[in-house]
Amino acid sequence: MESFGSFRRKFAPWSDPAAKPFISFENVTKKFADTTVVDDLSLNIFHREFFALLGASGSGKSTLLRMLAGFEEPTSGRIKLDGQDLTGIPPYKRPVNMMFQSYALFPHMSVEANIAFGLKQDGMAKSEIDDRVAEMLKLVKLEKFAKRKPHQLSGGQRQRVALARAVAKRPKVLLLDEPLGALDKKLREQTQFELMDLQYKLGLTFIIVTHDQEEAMTMADRIAIMDAGQIMQVATPAEVYEAPKSKFIADFIGNVNLIEGEVVKSANGMAEIHAEKLGLTISTETRENLSAGQKVWYAVRPEKTRIEREKPLDGSINAVEGELWDIAYFGDMTVFHVRLDNGFTIKASSMNAVRKTDDPFAFDDRVWVSFDTDAGLVLTA
Template sequence: MKSLGSIRRSFEPWNDPDAKPYIRFDGVTKKFGDFVAVDDLTLHIYHREFFALLGGSGCGKSTLLRMLAGFESTSEGSITLDGENMAGIPPYRRPVNMMFQSYALFPHMSVEKNIAFGLKQDGMARSEIDDRVQSMLKLVKLEQFGKRKPHQLSGGQRQRVALARSIAKRPKVLLLDEPLGALDKKLREETQFELMDLQQDLGLTFVVVTHDQEEAMTMADRIAVMNYGRIIQIATPAEIYEAPNSRFVADFIGDVNIFDGTVVSADPTGTELDIGGGIALRSDNQTNVKAGGKASLVIRPEKIRVSREKPADTANAMSGEMWDIAYLGDMTVYHIKLESGQIVKASSLNAVRIVADPFTYDDRMWVSFDTDGGVILGEE
């Protein structure tokens, strides 16, 4: 069986017609005065799913999370969790817990007391609290830091304390609002994998809000890309990246080259697109575009090859001039200016340490890609 990209786990209840959603947003709208933050949104999330709400600032993702947590009420529609309608249920009675970007730790309390705070509020017995706190410290690998105050910890350690406090009450759903935004790049990458492992160990449903595409792609089973209070596409990370359903999603997720043109032909074998200058690009992608209509071919930089000689074995080849080069260590990024003036971005892994004849500025170049490398998108 062929798959779009690699998969993290064989977990896809959304493809099972008999599976019942664990969290349901049905026709949810949220208005602040005349401003519509969430617009007639329907979304279903499944038990034990790691789900990401992804979008730019003001797209409605945090508002959606706050409505699920009970900090905001819906203007229209309903929110159901594990079969129970959440309308009118205050935050402290909902089986969810929220981890904020700021971590919101009590600075005067030790790590142990921070984790125990919610358990004490619930009236749990002292012996049970102590056992639960030690269990949480072990889970997040902070056993030796229980007596320290938050200011005595690193950013990554404070993040783990906040996480331990969030899951200590064993909520049905953990909500994470930009949870890794305060961490540096290397620590953020490490923590992403820790969160994934933790979610699997706990068997909880995680819903994370982020504007970081890489973060969502790394951690989530599925991603909902949002814009102006609506969901534009819901799919697995690989499907979002390799088969975007719109120009917005293609441009928002990762780097992409977009070639606009007129459809020459379209049939079950593929699509041919005239982009001007006597250049026609071919894609195996089947779409609902028709000959004579406007469309775009979108293709990722890593699927484009760069060479000094015109390739003889590809249907898609264009000439240009090397405009910019960025050496990033693990890969090199090339910007090639085509004769039409369009800049094409290509990337190549640096698999060898020494390059015999490296490309340089102003070199005459060819860029090419296979017919299965790009996706055709019609006019929106």
């Protein structure tokens, strides 16, 4: 059997023009009274894809999920699943299942009874139900807890029971609405990898709604970033982070220094951008077709910068001097806020690759922040 890692590296049906989408949202709009929650949205999702809908509260991501589940109907447009138009099909007849943040387990039922509930409702034979429940318990590693009630389980165990119940009916698509929000950070990170492994083993299409960027970046094959009912970008986690389409995306995903500037000149894949707030003309590589005098934004991630006590000797490196204003130690990395003499603050970070308890920098130190010509990205919108 092909390994999970090998499968994830090769899996990219969205790059194949001949690949047929498994789920299609075609010009879907959803209005509640005079409020447009989803606005003329089109999106394709492929079979066996782990897809994330990421956005702030009110962006429309949960409404999109609920329309796919059948709990809401589009005001206009249509949704297709495996070639079937879902218009007018009630939730219980759709080949999808949804797992909610609250888990919604029956408190008076045992673990195995909770998992078996939907199968009994479908009229499955008892012997088949017993086999399926045993299979699900093994899959989520809860065989020893089959007779327990939900209140006798930890939060992570209840989450796995809800997951087992959701996939026991073999839906074509599993919808996850903020499924890990009730878990603590360490357990949430562990469960993310368990979900990825489970999705691969079952060969199902998973769609997760989340506002947690790290969660989406960790689990998803692709991410759709939503804002005000529209999709701002659909791409792999690496593409969203390293090649955002706009300053909105760059600012939304991770930490970034967004610096407004004006193009001085641009030729042969290089540009010079005057950034007044830095007091510097940035030299950068770019694929954008830029014109002198054009307003742009330069985006550089803190980890793509360096922080040093002395000015870099290489004159081609972009460098600014300032005062170390804030230091945040996260264990694996340290983030520095450097305030320039004009009051503008730039963020830098460094990995703590060597074990130590003291820091080479202190508050109020004069330092230099530098970055190479290929460190950042020029954004025109």
